[in-house]
Amino acid sequence: MRRLPIFLVIDVSESMVGSPLRHMQEGINQLINELRKDPYALETVYLSVIAFAGVVKTLAPLMELYAFYPPRLPVGAGTSLGAALNHVMDEITQKVILSSPTQKGDYKPIVYLMSDGSATDNPDAAIARWKRDFMQRATLVSVGIGPFADLSRLSEISTSMLRLEDVKENDFKEFIRWISQSVSSQSRSLGVDLPISLDKKELPMLSLVKSLNDAAAIDENYVIISGLCAKTKLPYLLKYERAPMMNDVPYFKQKAQVYGYVGVYPLEADYMAWSDSRVNMNKIAASALMGGGGCPHCGALAALAQCGCGQIFCVNGEGVAQCPACHQEVYMSASGEDFDISRSRG
Template sequence: MRRLPIFFVIDISESMTGEPIELMEKGIENIVSSLRQDPHSLETVYISIIAFAGKAKAIAPLVDLISFYPPKIPVGGGTSIGSALNVLMDEIDTNVKKTTFETRGDWEPIVFLITDGKPTDDPSQAIIRWTDKYAKNVSLIAITLGLNADVGILNKISNTVLALENTDKNQFFKFIEWVSASVKAQSQMIELDNKNSPVSLDKVNNAGLKVIGTTSELNISDSSCVTLTGRCSSNRRPYLIKYAKPKLVEGMERFIKNHQYYHLEGAYKLEESYFDWSTDNYVAEQVDTSSLDGFPPCPQCGNQSAFAMCACGKLLCVGDENIVTCPWCEKNIKFNEGSADFLITRGQG
């Protein structure tokens, strides 16, 4: 039987923390549930998921719909699109059956690459490898969540770049429905016509998607959010604080004295696997706390502030105690009340 391989290559960087990751997990579940109700898809569709942050890895191997179990999606620091492409190409080499003189191989794979930011690695060599050996035999659709992706890079990878401008819950699931419908249509088409065809873009507008042809059509920026990593002083477990730029009505910037600030979006528990997915070799940038609006309690233990900084430069949480042991460097710290602003190292987003 000839299989139709579907690869989801998903950005799991810090900027996806919170609702975006939760929506993505639910979205994958909905796609699988919908495809299982389609007899054509049950016969042909095989699914794999590749996640990428500072590092990339296949978190779900290529398996049939019945055997597929949606994985827990992790979070990491960085957006290594080059690493993601290399893992995708390795997975295609290993798991997609090639046509030989004796047997017909799998149908051409379909890839949905979903990201919300700019690459933090240099993807140039991976793009050369992709263009030389894979692009002609794989249908890759790049989708940006929001308007902050590097479309110039995505256009080098794919002939089809789509932007989901409105990323609220209702619009996101319309996008998920479009993905499910597109895969169903492909599985039916190959059974009827015995050939692969490009994924149809006829109904992308109904899903809130916009076809992006040039880099000038989006605001290319990697400064849409600020992420900070800390550890709980009680249980030593990591957490992430996420700030996002407020959405300003066009033309209103001149009425706001300083619109380069970020509102608190939330504080979230992290797993230790966060550090396994994050890259170490990047140039750390700093942010002034005067541009951050709101300081949350610790999501791990509930301490009143998750925003205390040790002399080692790392964040930790503090409560009512006078002396706290830093969970990063093990030094005892005595915090005094104060409101002075300071510089702090930010995540890659």
Template structure:
């Protein structure tokens, strides 16, 4: 039986952390449960999950639907689409069986790429190799998630770009159903010896084709994500702030104060570092623009926004006094102040 390889190339950068990633995690379970009920998919479909942030990592190498178990999705820093594409091409070389005179190889693989951001690395070299050597031996479906996804970058990779605008859990479930119907359709069409990629009908309340929308992704993000490390447990965490437009009381003016309000804190696992690219420059933000303080989600320390005086990275502290920075081991002596803001490092999304 010839295999139909399906690769999922999933953006797990910090901006995906929280609801998006949780829904995606459940989505993989829903997807595989649905594929197991289809005799064509059961016979031919092989799934692989690759996660990328600042770096890419294979979480599950190609495995048949019956033995597939959804991996836990990690979180990392950055959206290195170029690195992700390079990793994918290496995986296609290694895992996909080529047809030779002696044997029939795998069916043409289909790649589902999901991202919610803008590439943070140089896409050019990987893009050139993809266009020259790979785009004819694999079909790529690119899914831009939310209003900050860079659809222009995705359009360079493939003619199959869709935009997902899921407002809630139900929308996301319908999106997953669209993916599983598309995979099932693909397994039938290869069995019928048809070429090309088969996609299920778009549910236009949540999915739109690239041609139907303007290419302009929002450039200025309305949120800020900061990452820190717990002084006690040494585990990382994220703090998310969102910009809220504020209206003056008399309703005549719309004034955007440019400030960001606390949304929440998310604890992360140690594997956060595996998918971070340390070579990238880190953007900073002035603390004066941040409204609302967060505590440490790991140890309960009251302040998660203490910046090390030596390396400028964030750590959690319980209050004033000495604290060893978990990043650089510098011994800080913190004094609480309400004075001037200072610049702290932003995560790279």
């Protein structure tokens, strides 16, 4: 039986935390359930899930649908797009069987690469490698999740580029259904490359990216801060969204951009292992952040305390606290002074 290898390459950077990641997690389950109902897909489709943040790893190796168990998606800092491309090319080289005069190999693999941000590494070498060795061997469908996804780097090597305008639950479900249908029809086509088609009437939230201008992202709208719970030592993320500038209010001059609190999200202990280890120089003034929440792990009242070492951690009001990173005892008080906080890479 010739196999149809499908690789899902998923951005699990911090900006995905919250509902986008939850939709993605549910989307993998939905995709498997839908494909399993199709006897053609069940027979030919082999699925693999690769995640990338600061680092890239295979979460589920290429496997037949009936045996496939959906992996848990992690979270990390950074968007190593070049590393992700190199990783999937290595996987294709190792796992996909080429046709030879004596045997019929696998069908042409399809890679669905989904990202909500822009590369934090330099993907030039990986893009050149794809152009040289993989343009004919594999189909790359690049999908921008939301308005901040920058697909422009992938324009030269993508067979199709799509953008999911909004990451609402129903839109995401429709998007996964579209993937499942295009995989299904590919599994029936017996190796004939089908064009990736989009019916605008059925999928109003998905748009085909045609020009490089459309592929570029608009300015980043979020500030993401990572902290450590002082009690459990587990990581969490605080997410802030850019607030509109109030320039048109008479007699009111807003001096700087501020960001409103969106939420705080608990992370698992593997967050550091998925993160880029380079030092982050990107800072933001605490005074630009409006509001905040408690610790999602231990319930402490404030999740945005900072130690002299730079670590953000949780505290339960004023008093002596121990920094979970450098273990120094620090006296915490609610001061009116401004301080700089390291932003995460997103």
